[in-house]
Structures are given as C-alpha cells and as structure tokens.
Amino acid sequence: MDIEIYEANFRDKVEHRKENGKKFINEYELLDELGEGSFGKVKRVTRYFKETEEQEELSKSDYAMKIFHKTVLAHQRTCFYESNSNDPKMTNLLEFADNEINIHKYLNHPNICKLYEIIDDEDDPQQKIYLIMQLGDLGCIMNFCEITFKYIRNQAILDYLKMNYMQAAKLLFKQIAQAIQYLHEHNIVNRDIKIDNIICTTLYPLDQCCKLIDFSTSRIAEKDSIFYDCAGTPGFRAPEVQFCLNDGYSPFKLDIWSFGICLYIYTHEKLPFWGEGDLETDLLARDQPLQFEVQDDLLINLINSCCAKKPQDRPTIQEILDHEWFK
Numbered sequence: 001m002d003i004e005i006y007e008a009n010f011r012d013k014v015e016h017r018k019e020n021g022k023k024f025i026n027e028y029e030l031l032d033e034l035g036e037g038s039f040g041k042v043k044r045v046t047r048y049f050k051e052t053e054e055q056e057e058l059s060k061s062d063y064a065m066k067i068f069h070k071t072v073l074a075h076q077r078t079c080f081y082e083s084n085s086n087d088p089k090m091t092n093l094l095e096f097a098d099n100e101i102n103i104h105k106y107l108n109h110p111n112i113c114k115l116y117e118i119i120d121d122e123d124d125p126q127q128k129i130y131l132i133m134q135l136g137d138l139g140c141i142m143n144f145c146e147i148t149f150k151y152i153r154n155q156a157i158l159d160y161l162k163m164n165y166m167q168a169a170k171l172l173f174k175q176i177a178q179a180i181q182y183l184h185e186h187n188i189v190n191r192d193i194k195i196d197n198i199i200c201t202t203l204y205p206l207d208q209c210c211k212l213i214d215f216s217t218s219r220i221a222e223k224d225s226i227f228y229d230c231a232g233t234p235g236f237r238a239p240e241v242q243f244c245l246n247d248g249y250s251p252f253k254l255d256i257w258s259f260g261i262c263l264y265i266y267t268h269e270k271l272p273f274w275g276e277g278d279l280e281t282d283l284l285a286r287d288q289p290l291q292f293e294v295q296d297d298l299l300i301n302l303i304n305s306c307c308a309k310k311p312q313d314r315p316t317i318q319e320i321l322d323h324e325w326f327k
C-alpha cells in the first residue's frame, strides 16, 4: 500500500483493572456502548494521561474503542473470494478483522475516522483485540428506526451545524466524497459505504466533522480489478454485486453506487429500494428507477448518475466532487 506517512501505534500489553467500580483497560476507562456490528462492540472510553511529568491532575480525552473477540471470530467460518478469482475459499472472521486493521491503521485523512492504537496482547485473559479510534461524539448522520424501518436525520448534527438538511447534505457528502477519493486514489475500495458508517464529531472545523468508519470489507484493488465476493449491505449495495454471476463487478463502481444511495437516503429519509428480503431488495435495485421527492434537479442528476444501473455509466469519485450540486 502506498501510504507510509501514518501508522497506528501497536501495543502488545493489556491490563484490565477496576477502580472505584469503574472498569479500565490500560489507561482507558470504559463508558457506554456506542454500537455493535457483526465484528464486535464499540464503546466510548476516556483516556487519562499526563501531558508533562510535573502535572498533578490527569488530562483526559474521549475515544471510541472497538473490541474484537479473537476466539469467537476465529470459530466463525465463512466463505470468501480473493480479488481477481472466482474460486471460493474458506476462512474465519478473525482474518476479516485482521484485514480491517491492516488497512485502517494506515489511513490518514480528515474525513476518515483515525485509528490511533491497536492493543493486542497474546496473554490477554479475555482474548480480545482493542482498537482505539477517533470518537464520533455526535453519532451517525442518521438514526435507523426499527419500528418504521426508516432513517431519520440526526437533529443534533443539524443543530451543531446550524444548517437546514440540504445545506448539511452538501457539507457532509462532500466530506464523504473526499474520504472515498482518498481511498480510491490509494487503490483502496471500501465496499460497505452506508449511513451507519458515517459519523460526525464536534472536535474539528466544520469541513472535518464528518468521518467514514468501518473498513471490514475494504480491500486493495487496481483500477480495473474485478471482484467476485458478495460485499456490502442490502439496500446500499449495487445490483451487480448479487447478479454478476461469473463476470464479477468493479469494487470502485460499487462504492459510487453506495455513495449515491446514502445521499438519496439523507435527502429523502427513506431507503429507495427495500423489499421483503435481501433478494427482493437487490432485485428492486436492479430493476426499479429511483423515485425522487425533492425539486433539486442537480441533486437528482447526481444521485441518478451514481446509481446508474450500468456500472460503466457511473461517474468516478473525482467527477462526483466536480459536480455542479456541490458548487
């Protein structure tokens, strides 16, 4: 990989302790749970540290800690395809976690959640790996309502930005496009761009408030790479991922489709393609045109081009950033 400037710190010692009823992992106090994915839990943590030797009161700052359970992941077997091969192989989820760490630890961009530290101790009694990341203290850009199956815009972010949702959409999605541009320029594909993987923070200037998270399905790819494995999340993934048969799909064009879907969801507060199950959702994505409920022709043009049914008709990430809608 052509990114040598940054590498997250690695520590091979972990210490678990309790103080006054509080749980600590090394210098990090464990707080509330921020979320849970298929690979592990994510917790808010506070780090206590001394900025100078003389300092008496400890300084503190907040992070997100993603926790992988090594033994659990090692026992979960799954089938996968290597890049450029349609010959399936067996692996376990720990290898996927390793892949995520090995890509994420080098990523250094203001719109990508920074991975600061990896704690992996062979003698850890809990057999876990701990990733210390930048905290998205404002949460995801939208919240999913399990009852209505709808995404609702995160009002705390709109209040923080002091913007209406269309102004916020331009600001946030430009930043996500810049994150994808950085990945694509470095021959990395994300393959799981979705609303749940876009978080916001109050830590930085506004043009750095939005961060892409979760690199579990990221891969190194050449511009003309063809992939064969089923990546992405139903509702967000391009139809060719499910229906490519032996032809495979371009992972770069998959990211572009998913970007367009996220922009649609943010501006409409609903998923454009949602069927009874994953197969119907993918079929709708393949066969149905997008239905718009906004009046903005430039926005409609941008989303329609990202979600062109033929992958070769979709723009590059640079073309997206140059689109009139962002001007």
Ligand SMILES: Nc1ncnc2c1ncn2[C@@H]1O[C@H](COP(=O)(O)OP(=O)(O)OP(=O)(O)O)[C@@H](O)[C@H]1O
Pocket (backbone or CB within 6 Å): 034, 035, 036, 037, 038, 039, 040, 042, 064, 066, 113, 133, 134, 135, 136, 137, 139, 140, 196, 197, 199, 213, 214, 215, 216
């Ligand atoms: N840095 C962060 N700051 C705030 N919240 C976070 C952060 N990282 C993750 N989260 C929360 O935790 C959830 C799960 O994180 P993540 O997507 O990285 O896990 P995963 O196991 O890889 O998920 P998936 O099943 O989508 O692959 C996110 O949707 C988000 O709500």
